[in-house]
Amino acid sequence: xxxxxxxxxxxxxxxxxxxxTLMPEAVxxxxxxDLVKPISLPDLQDKLQGLPKGKVVLLNFWATWCPPCRKExxxxxKLYNQLKDKDFEIVAVSVDRSRDDVVKFVKEQxxxxxxxxxxxxxxxxxxxxxxYPETFIIDKNGKIRQHLNGAVEWMAPELTxxxxxxxxxxxxK
Numbered sequence: 001x002x003x004x005x006x007x008x009x010x011x012x013x014x015x016x017x018x019x020x021t022l023m024p025e026a027v028x029x030x031x032x033x034d035l036v037k038p039i040s041l042p043d044l045q046d047k048l049q050g051l052p053k054g055k056v057v058l059l060n061f062w063a064t065w066c067p068p069c070r071k072e073x074x075x076x077x078k079l080y081n082q083l084k085d086k087d088f089e090i091v092a093v094s095v096d097r098s099r100d101d102v103v104k105f106v107k108e109q110x111x112x113x114x115x116x117x118x119x120x121x122x123x124x125x126x127x128x129x130x131x132y133p134e135t136f137i138i139d140k141n142g143k144i145r146q147h148l149n150g151a152v153e154w155m156a157p158e159l160t161x162x163x164x165x166x167x168x169x170x171x172x173k
Contacts, residue, residue, distance in 0.1 A: 029128020
């Protein structure tokens, strides 16, 4: 090989290595079987909240501008009302830019469960969420048991039975 070609290849390698060290680390999506990633986001009263521990949690990423998200909310409200007296919680993480839009929608839909605001979508991206709605069902031990893409009919018997089964499982930590 001639010296120019070797020098050019060496330069490409050096630049490639330099750029790779400057690039941000790729986001590793959360997968079924993983332990939940902790979150800290403001609720609609601007109080920072995380995920509850020792409960079955339905962690839903959504937005008011998303038609499938809007479609699934009524069944989510029904599910919450049916199970709220058990060790069950819904944490709905809105990626809307406007807090006012979220507050208005939550009030209209009577969403009495925890609603958090991820204004810059950082938490959603940390979970590998880029389309909405996406939901993670988390067991009492903080383990991701299901990852569901798209709108869900939460009152479907197979889902309510599944959640009831998780509620019956003991905490093992």
